[in-house]
Amino acid sequence: MAEAVTGGSGLRFEMDGEIATVTLNRPEKRNAQTFATWSALARIGEDLPEQVRVVVVRGEGPSFSSGLDLGMFAPEPEPPAQHPEPAQHRGTERVPGTDSFAAAAARGDAELRRLIAEAQRGFLWLRRPDIVSIAAVQGHAIGAGFQLALACDLRIVADDVMFCMKEPALGLVPDLTGTKPLVDIVGVPRAIEICLTARVVGAAEALRLGLAELAVPPDELGRAVRDLTAALLAVDREAATATKRLLQGAPQRTLEEQAAAERAEQAARIRSLFAGS
Known part of the structure; x- marks a missing residue:
């Protein structure tokens, strides 16, 4: 693992x-x-x-x-007092309050x-x-x-x-x-x-x-x-992916549109499984 x-x-x-x-x-x-x-x-x-x-x-x-x-x-804290610092350290500090609203x-x-x-x-x-x-x-x-x-x-x-x-x-x-x-x-x-x-x-x-x-x-x-x-x-990966696509798109489609989507996905699966066999 x-x-x-x-x-x-x-x-x-x-x-x-x-x-x-x-x-x-x-x-x-x-x-x-x-x-x-x-x-x-x-x-x-x-x-x-x-x-x-x-x-x-x-x-x-x-x-x-x-x-x-x-x-x-938490409220945004006051910025710290400015002090000169070596050039190699500039820009490496975390911006105060970065993770606050x-x-x-x-x-x-x-x-x-x-x-x-x-x-x-x-x-x-x-x-x-x-x-x-x-x-x-x-x-x-x-x-x-x-x-x-x-x-x-x-x-x-x-x-x-x-x-x-x-x-x-x-x-x-x-x-x-x-x-x-x-x-x-x-x-x-x-x-x-x-x-x-x-x-x-x-x-x-x-x-x-x-x-x-x-x-x-x-x-x-x-x-x-x-x-x-x-x-x-345990389910075929490509079939699972195609089926999930169909199910995710179903709420936005009419019955006729969903039937067309099913035809397209199934034709692709059949070609993949049986073409040239």
């Missing part, structure tokens, strides 16, 4: 054949997330080895993720939107048709944690899970690509109620609403994810 620790981001990346595991690795902070977390997550997606078919996203410790690191809400707001609207887009890239790649992403969720999955789980194709949860879209209660909006899958799964009225009350959704309700595919006791979560992963890997 290959392993890489992304320093300062709170993420750990591991490879085992066709399976990649991304672990939120700040258990002492309940795996709270920062701009550094999202940037590292985006880099993992960019550099994901071609052989990977299943990506598991999990949290170290009793919580999946408590959401935004509270340090991001105050620092982000000071950059102006265009730069702020660019920063949010960069954060969103860390979530968008989990929907790629050539992989299946599984969120293994236990304990708190708050705000950014809930959105990271929603970014994955499938969610296996422990029966102590606590989903909560906290951002509106903090004066923010959910902006890490979580609003569309939430609406797609539960519908607009229920999504409004969940987000604007910032209430907790437990395992039983998550199953009922379709926010989770399976709920198990916490000590069985790892086994449940391994069983699902094995079942996914």
Whole structure:
């Protein structure tokens, strides 16, 4: 098994054949997330080895993720007094408040939107048709944690899970690509109620609403994810990729358009399997 620790981001990346595991690795902070977390997550997606078919996203410790690191809400500190320094050290220091909302707001609207887009890239790649992403969720999955789980194709949860879209209660909006899958799964009225009350959704309700595919006791979560992963890997890779593309596009197509998409995908599969045989 290959392993890489992304320093300062709170993420750990591991490879085992066709399976990649991304672990939120700040258990002492309940795996709270920062701009550094999202940037590292985006880099993992960019550099994901071609052989990977299943990506598991999990949290170290009793919580999946408590959401935004509270340090991001700190005011921008006063700049330190200027002192001459050797030329070889100039430009190497971290900009004060880089990971705070105050620092982000000071950059102006265009730069702020660019920063949010960069954060969103860390979530968008989990929907790629050539992989299946599984969120293994236990304990708190708050705000950014809930959105990271929603970014994955499938969610296996422990029966102590606590989903909560906290951002509106903090004066923010959910902006890490979580609003569309939430609406797609539960519908607009229920999504409004969940987000604007910032209430907790437990395992039983998550199953009922379709926010989770399976709920198990916490000590069985790892086994449940391994069983699902094995079942996914048993299917032909190219057929799985084509089928996921069809399913992802279905909500935006008419029946006739979906039928045409099915014809195109199936013709490509038949040519690949039988042409020249």
